Amino acid sequence: MSVPRYSDFFFLFFLAGILLVGLMFLDTAISGRIDRPLREERRQLVGALSLTDLCLFTEARYTRHPGMADLQTPFQDHPLALEHFPSGSLVAVPAHLRRRTGSDQ
Amino acid sequence: MNAFEKQRYILDLALSSMKRRKGKNIALVAVYTFVLFLLASVLFSADSLKREAALILQDAPEMTIQKLVAGRQDLMPTRYLDSIRQIPGVQSVEPRLWGYYYDALSGANYTLMVNKALNDHQGEILIGAGVSRRTTADGPPPRLQENDLLPFKTYDGSVLTLNVKGLLPTTSELVTADLVLLSEPDFRKIFAFGPDLSTDLILRVRNARELPTIAAKITQLHPDTRPILRQELLRTYEAVFDWRGGVIILVLAGVLFAFVILAWDKATGLSAEEKREIGILKAVGWETSDILLMKFWEGTTISLTAFFVGIVLAYLHVFVAAGVLFEPILKGWSVLYPQFRLTPTVSVYQVATLFFLTVLPYTVATIVPSWRSATIDPDAVMRG
Amino acid sequence: MIQLHAIRKVFNAGRPNEFVAVDGVDLTVDFHGATALKGPSGSGKTTLLSIVGCMARPTSGRITLQDREITSLPERFLTEIRRATFGIIFQQFNLIKGLTLLENVMIPAYPTGEQYASLKKRAMGLLDLLNLGAKAHAKVEWLSGGEAQRTAIARALINNPAILIADEPTAHLDTRLSREFMDIMRQLKQEGKTILIASHDPIVYQSPVIDRVVEMRDGRIIAAGEAP
Numbered sequence: 107m108s109v110p111r112y113s114d115f116f117f118l119f120f121l122a123g124i125l126l127v128g129l130m131f132l133d134t135a136i137s138g139r140i141d142r143p144l145r146e147e148r149r150q151l152v153g154a155l156s157l158t159d160l161c162l163f164t165e166a167r168y169t170r171h172p173g174m175a176d177l178q179t180p181f182q183d184h185p186l187a188l189e190h191f192p193s194g195s196l197v198a199v200p201a202h203l204r205r206r207t208g209s210d211q
Numbered sequence: 212m213n214a215f216e217k218q219r220y221i222l223d224l225a226l227s228s229m230k231r232r233k234g235k236n237i238a239l240v241a242v243y244t245f246v247l248f249l250l251a252s253v254l255f256s257a258d259s260l261k262r263e264a265a266l267i268l269q270d271a272p273e274m275t276i277q278k279l280v281a282g283r284q285d286l287m288p289t290r291y292l293d294s295i296r297q298i299p300g301v302q303s304v305e306p307r308l309w310g311y312y313y314d315a316l317s318g319a320n321y322t323l324m325v326n327k328a329l330n331d332h333q334g335e336i337l338i339g340a341g342v343s344r345r346t347t348a349d350g351p352p353p354r355l356q357e358n359d360l361l362p363f364k365t366y367d368g369s370v371l372t373l374n375v376k377g378l379l380p381t382t383s384e385l386v387t388a389d390l391v392l393l394s395e396p397d398f399r400k401i402f403a404f405g406p407d408l409s410t411d412l413i414l415r416v417r418n419a420r421e422l423p424t425i426a427a428k429i430t431q432l433h434p435d436t437r438p439i440l441r442q443e444l445l446r447t448y449e450a451v452f453d454w455r456g457g458v459i460i461l462v463l464a465g466v467l468f469a470f471v472i473l474a475w476d477k478a479t480g481l482s483a484e485e486k487r488e489i490g491i492l493k494a495v496g497w498e499t500s501d502i503l504l505m506k507f508w509e510g511t512t513i514s515l516t517a518f519f520v521g522i523v524l525a526y527l528h529v530f531v532a533a534g535v536l537f538e539p540i541l542k543g544w545s546v547l548y549p550q551f552r553l554t555p556t557v558s559v560y561q562v563a564t565l566f567f568l569t570v571l572p573y574t575v576a577t578i579v580p581s582w583r584s585a586t587i588d589p590d591a592v593m594r595g
Numbered sequence: 596m597i598q599l600h601a602i603r604k605v606f607n608a609g610r611p612n613e614f615v616a617v618d619g620v621d622l623t624v625d626f627h628g629a630t631a632l633k634g635p636s637g638s639g640k641t642t643l644l645s646i647v648g649c650m651a652r653p654t655s656g657r658i659t660l661q662d663r664e665i666t667s668l669p670e671r672f673l674t675e676i677r678r679a680t681f682g683i684i685f686q687q688f689n690l691i692k693g694l695t696l697l698e699n700v701m702i703p704a705y706p707t708g709e710q711y712a713s714l715k716k717r718a719m720g721l722l723d724l725l726n727l728g729a730k731a732h733a734k735v736e737w738l739s740g741g742e743a744q745r746t747a748i749a750r751a752l753i754n755n756p757a758i759l760i761a762d763e764p765t766a767h768l769d770t771r772l773s774r775e776f777m778d779i780m781r782q783l784k785q786e787g788k789t790i791l792i793a794s795h796d797p798i799v800y801q802s803p804v805i806d807r808v809v810e811m812r813d814g815r816i817i818a819a820g821e822a823p
Contacts (some may be wrong), residue, residue: 108213112226112242113219116512123519127562132525134555141554145266148383155326156307156413158444159414161341161388164320170311171445173449174275217708224705231693491689494650495703495750496678498671590651
């Protein structure tokens with residue numbers, strides 16, 4: 107009985123790797139199909155409620171609706187460009203701001 | 212001479228070599244895999260969100276019209292509707308009433324929005340899943356359900372308590388997590404809007420190609436307004452996720468680069484043991500090119516392992532575990548996180564990019580510095 | 596046969612520590628015999644041996660192998676010739692630690708890309724011949740001096756070379772193992788191999804196996820023994 111060579115393991119591993127990556131693409135294709143009705147649902151809701159933005163950064167007006175931000179606000183690339191804000195990339199909301207009562211933002 | 216068999220032999224020896232230095236090589240693979248894992252996770256998340264935004268917002272209003280004063284958004288006089296409605300090509304124009312409400316107890320911003328269907332149900336609201344999950348400084352209270360009450364501070368100082376009539380579907384959290392839908396009278400009570408003011412106008416057209424013309428006419432009619440096209444919205448989102456992904460990728464690329472430098476350094480400073488082995492191989496008849504091939508296989512083994520493991524883990528992380536490590540960064544520092552599962556999407560482009568960014572540089576970083584040691588004279592072993 | 600004409604080897608030429616290891620050597624080594632290079636350490640035996648075995652290039656002079664000049668062949672061709680023609684046994688054995696006996700024996704043949712099955716068979720055959728068959732899958736670190744020596748011999752024979760070169764093979768061996776080594780050389784000579792050994796050990800150069808003794812001192816040949 108021959109001892110398996112190291113290169114045998116390499117090939118096996120390589121094949122397994124390719125297989126897994128292939129599965130990834132398969133999963134993408136399948137999930138795309140499965141989620142289509144969900145996406146449709148969301149699309150219709152967006153249409154029905156006349157929404158314009160994703161609900162991702164709710165902390166301030168120019169972040170919650172980046173599509174409709176003011177013309178001159180911080181974190182703009184260019185005065186004529188619509189604006190976006192690097193929320194959360196660096197720093198979390200300071201605790202004292204969370205405890206403010208009354209005023210918005 | 213069989214070229215394939217020769218490569219197998221060299222690979223055998225390379226792996227055998229690496230096995231004898233197990234600890235070091237395992238550490239290398241671990242670090243490399245981790246870096247790749249982060250890089251791939253960022254790539255997958257940002258790309259996937261971008262795609263999601265583009266798909267979901269396809270039915271957003273084709274044009275939103277804002278009124279501006281001194282460059283900032285101002286309330287829209289509802290009478291502007293009449294002149295805009297007359298513009299040829301316009302299918303419908305409607306006022307929208309929405310605004311931000313800051314809930315002091317939970318520290319979260321809600322988006323309050325008027326929904327016509329609720330106008331006959333004053334005192335009732337529909338809330339998004341994120342609102343339902345709101346927490347307070349003392350910890351999470353029970354989730355808001357149907358028939359729960361939610362108090363709102365109005366602009367004239369009183370409190371308006373509204374009844375939760377239902378929850379918006381959790382599958383739509385990406386767009387509705389922070390929404391509170393309410394009737395128009397309730398809205399005006401909370402925000403003290405005058406009866407002839409709205410937040411903005413939304414416009415639908417018959418033919419999308421006429422949008423620029425219509426937008427131009429609107430600015431002519433009302434120079435103090437700004438029309439925003441749906442296309443511009445989508446472009447903003449593309450920019451957001453590209454930019455955001457970009458910063459993180461920049462940082463990670465820096466780490467990767469540092470790692471490649473480390474690999475280079477390691478390869479130049481071969482241990483005495485490794486040098487001796489190379490000397491012996493040369494002495495028994497291996498050429499310089501054979502030695503370099505061995506180094507190539509060593510580098511490739513490490514980087515391929517890191518590549519496969521890193522990518523698969525990243526995929527699982529982003530699409531199965533909902534990107535838990537990145538959530539705070541990519542979704543912003545909101546107090547309210549929408550909870551949603553991204554639809555798995557990977558493209559050949561992404562995988563290829565990752566491959567060439569990682570496997571290639573590492574392999575090069577391992578071979579090139581080995582040149583010096585590989586060209587050692589075989590008789591050095593005799594004399595040594 | 597191998598012929599060396601006016602071979603000179605200088606190390607660190609032009610620098611303060613310049614050293615002439617081989618200083619004008621003419622030598623003809625016929626095939627199918629056993630030659631011993633005798634001389635004290637520093638006499639240039641090892642350097643001459645490595646030049647003969649195509650492991651080092653002379654600073655000046657010519658080498659011909661079977662009337663074919665090989666002095667200035669590019670590395671690739673030289674290596675191929677060396678692989679096919681010479682089997683080298685080092686003083687320190689120079690086996691690769693952490694690998695098995697079998698792997699060590701097979702390694703010199705790897706670059707030829709020979710079929711695994713046939714290569715392994717041949718390697719096992721050699722190990723059996725040298726009574727090492729049972730230990731084929733043991734790691735070389737665990738070998739005794741004699742076993743390591745025989746493994747080194749097996750490795751030198753894997754590519755079926757015509758010429759066997761050994762540099763001070765008995766330096767780390769006791770009398771019994773030294774005699775054993777010479778006995779193996781006798782067997783190999785009988786099979787038609789050419790043997791070239793550099794040694795200052797009398798057990799080697801006074802052995803009946805040796806047909807000719809070449810004496811060296813200070814990089815020069817002072818006595819080229821009789822060819823049989």
